Amino acid sequence: MVYRKDWGQPQPGVQGFLRTAKVYGRKVNIATTDLGSGGVVGMFKLPPFFLVLGSFGKVDALAASGLTFNIGDPGSATRYLSASTAGVGGGTLNTLAATGLAYPVYTETEVQMAVQAAAVTPAAGILEYYLWGTIFA
């Protein structure tokens, strides 16, 4: 059997958005009932084959004291942010946890905020959070 290569370059390339930096996230409305111990809020979804490279965020004052929360996914509740106290008094959330840096998301995945320690005097507010990265495959 003889093989003969008939096709020439270029063939169709990868998808156009490959390796383009994208930012996923939104302003999430947090209710006082979300801020009890064990409370979990689904925030947004990441697409498959998304490589997480950084985060941006800020949060309103959601409690007078006590509150710590995590941001992660069903596989790891603390993947992107662990035990943040920024919800007490409000603040920014720009430091990505080491476990989130260069983390490859292989399937469509919900990002969640999970309360680790309940709020004392909870207050409704906005948690604005974004993950940036690139589509890697």
Next chain:
Amino acid sequence: MAYRKDWPQPQAGNQGFARTMKVYGRSVNVSTTDLATINNVVGCFMVPGGFVLTNLLTTVVPDLDTGATLTISLGDAATPNRLLSASNVGQAGGNMPALATTGFLYRFPADTEIIMTATAAAAGGIAAAVPIYLQGFIGP
């Protein structure tokens, strides 16, 4: 009246550039006249509506003043110090300061001109190109 949903998912999604990280800006040519009088304003460039700002790139700002009186702000017509407020970085030159908290995650509601304002005049203005770059993404 009855309602019947006829359309299936998926519908057309966002525009292709939605959530794509972008950098807007340029080296802005600043003249001595721009620096000579308090509240002189230079129109720098436009950012598109829907742009969500995340940071001001750490470029190197040149020396813009032979003396030590110049302060500059960066912002827009509605809030001239939204991005940077009365910075003295141009007195001797140096790294562009961090974005002001009022600019962090600010979503420009419409096409907006970024302006630089001399909030205090230079003692002796120096003409130079000032690299100003805003990083962010096109919001949902």
